[in-house]
Amino acid sequence: MKKAVILGERKAGLADVAEPRPKDDWALVKVHIIPMCTEYKMFVAGHKAEYLGHEAVGEVIAVAQPCRVQPGDRVVVQPQYPCGKCRLCVAGDYIHCLHCYDFAKFTGSPEGSATYAQYLLKPSWLLSPIPSDVSYEHAGLALCALGPSFGAFETMRVGAFDTVLITGAGPVGLGGVVNAGFRGARVLVAEGHPWRRDKALGLGAEAVLDPARDDVLKRILELTDGAGVDKSLDCSGVVQAHRLCIDATRRRGHVAFVGECGQDTTFRASPDLIRKGLSLHGSWHYNLSLYPKIMQVIRSSPLAAKLISHVFPLSEVQHAFTVSASHDCAKILLKAWE
Numbered sequence: 640m641k642k643a644v645i646l647g648e649r650k651a652g653l654a655d656v657a658e659p660r661p662k663d664d665w666a667l668v669k670v671h672i673i674p675m676c677t678e679y680k681m682f683v684a685g686h687k688a689e690y691l692g693h694e695a696v697g698e699v700i701a702v703a704q705p706c707r708v709q710p711g712d713r714v715v716v717q718p719q720y721p722c723g724k725c726r727l728c729v730a731g732d733y734i735h736c737l738h739c740y741d742f743a744k745f746t747g748s749p750e751g752s753a754t755y756a757q758y759l760l761k762p763s764w765l766l767s768p769i770p771s772d773v774s775y776e777h778a779g780l781a782l783c784a785l786g787p788s789f790g791a792f793e794t795m796r797v798g799a800f801d802t803v804l805i806t807g808a809g810p811v812g813l814g815g816v817v818n819a820g821f822r823g824a825r826v827l828v829a830e831g832h833p834w835r836r837d838k839a840l841g842l843g844a845e846a847v848l849d850p851a852r853d854d855v856l857k858r859i860l861e862l863t864d865g866a867g868v869d870k871s872l873d874c875s876g877v878v879q880a881h882r883l884c885i886d887a888t889r890r891r892g893h894v895a896f897v898g899e900c901g902q903d904t905t906f907r908a909s910p911d912l913i914r915k916g917l918s919l920h921g922s923w924h925y926n927l928s929l930y931p932k933i934m935q936v937i938r939s940s941p942l943a944a945k946l947i948s949h950v951f952p953l954s955e956v957q958h959a960f961t962v963s964a965s966h967d968c969a970k971i972l973l974k975a976w977e
């Protein structure tokens with residue numbers, strides 16, 4: 640099979656490797672669509688990588704034993720290799736599993752772990768069925784396009800009476816704009832990149848503020864009668880945006896962090912949290928029980944499909960990474976067999 644690899648700084652290509660084989664209740668999936676996520680960061684930094692990606696959509700083609708899927712099933716491939724047995728897995732919060740499989744140890748080879756490939760292996764319970772009226776392309780939005788914000792909005796109970804601030808309008812933040820709009824919320828966005836600012840407006844954001852030019856906090860307070868937004872979602876992973884979310888959210892409001900960040904964000908327990916009554920949430924992906932609702936958004940929102948800005952054949956992965964790194968894009972999909 641073919642798979643995409645990062646060969647060096649801004650250099651990607653294809654490699655030929657052995658096809659993986661199904662084992663126990665891990666099914667073999669023929670990948671149709673590969674949604675691109677944060678892998679461009681390795682492409683830009685020149686981190687060589689042979690096993691790329693955590694998002695895929697495809698078709699089950701073989702199983703080793705009777706399990707939760709069968710050949711012919713169209714599926715969304717959920718991320719990670721969680722144990723399926725611990726308390727968190729059983730509750731659907733498998734993304735936080737403490738006993739994830741060592742892929743290579745379990746299957747005997749690391750091949751089949753990458754999603755930037757024509758075949759992969761996955762525990763059958765993490766292959767979510769795609770309704771017959773949803774295309775492979777659109778089903779891919781159930782991963783890191785609509786997924787992370789959906790999980791966070793469920794936790795914060797975002798609804799029609801809320802004004803929501805979204806910081807960072809990459810594919811995940813733009814997915815947040817779609818999800819918030821679908822729930823009837825009013826949406827404000829903080830984003831500096833011109834392409835993404837336009838996209839956020841096109842997806843229904845009421846205002847898109849530029850941190851480089853606007854006094855964003857002041858503008859948000861003006862737009863909310865001085866109170867601040869009801870709920871904030873950071874999709875940027877930028878410390879200043881974390882701070883903005885805390886400062887721009889009203890008393891008794893909620894803030895969720897979705898954008899990954901390894902740096903320190905400071906907050907003050909009394910003025911920021913205790914006196915303000917603010918709730919902070921870390922949110923990574925979504926509980927598996929929410930998957931049918933995300934499919935409902937994909938089916939019913941006229942804006943969801945607009946999250947897909949580019950579709951490239953896997954053979955053009957070099958160009959696809961260049962576009963991804965430019966940030967002039969929302970969600971980019973690769974077609975695994977072209």
Ligand SMILES: [Zn+2]
Pocket residue numbers: 721722723724725726727728729733736737738739
């Ligand atoms: Zn587990």
Ligand SMILES: [Zn+2]
Pocket residue numbers: 675676677693694782783
């Ligand atoms: Zn992702």
